[in-house]
Amino acid sequence: METNRLIIRESTFADCSFFAEWEVRPEVNEFFTIDDDRDYEQIVTEFIERKNDPTQLQFTICLKPEGKPIGRIYISNINHHYDSLDITRIYIADPSLRNQGYGEEALRKILEYAFINLHMERVTLDHFLKNKPAAYLYTKVGFKDEGIMRSGGKKNGRYIDLQLKSMIRAEYLNSTRHLDD
Secondary structure: OEOOOEEEEEOOHHHHHHHHHHOOOHHHHOOOOOOOOOOHHHHHHHHHHHHOOOOOEEEEEEEOOOOEEEEEEEEEEEEOOOOEEEEEEEEEOOHHHOOOOHHHHHHHHHHHHHHHHOOOOEEEEEEEOOOHHHHHHHHHHOOEEEEEEEEEEEEOOEEEEEEEEEEEHHHHHHHHHHHHO
């Protein structure tokens, strides 16, 4: 998949080294249900398990034109009976590349993929209550609040509350019509 500035491709085994480097950084994992002590071996094991599970997809966000990896998207809970999926993780790793619209660009492309290519009816995601930048972005692209998932996640052995958001196909199609106007 491509946007004006990004290539979003299926993650490869070689990308695990980037994920291992990025996901130990506090500025990356602060608002994810990723324990601070994860290591390369755990990331590789997780990557292989996900690769072999048809209900999960893993993508690497790369910067054009050189294709330099800058982030990650992980989709889970793909359910073709209910036509739904969850964007479980999406991030731009390098703080100096944030606030430049790359995350929004990647999120909009993944939504297109989910609603148009995969024919989903519903896409969900969640975020830590304190993660104001994520809350702003998800609302900006059209996600609606569904409620607080009490003890919906766990990080470093502690349960945390998460804000659940969703978008349905009609909302997505309506939002893309406005972009064309």
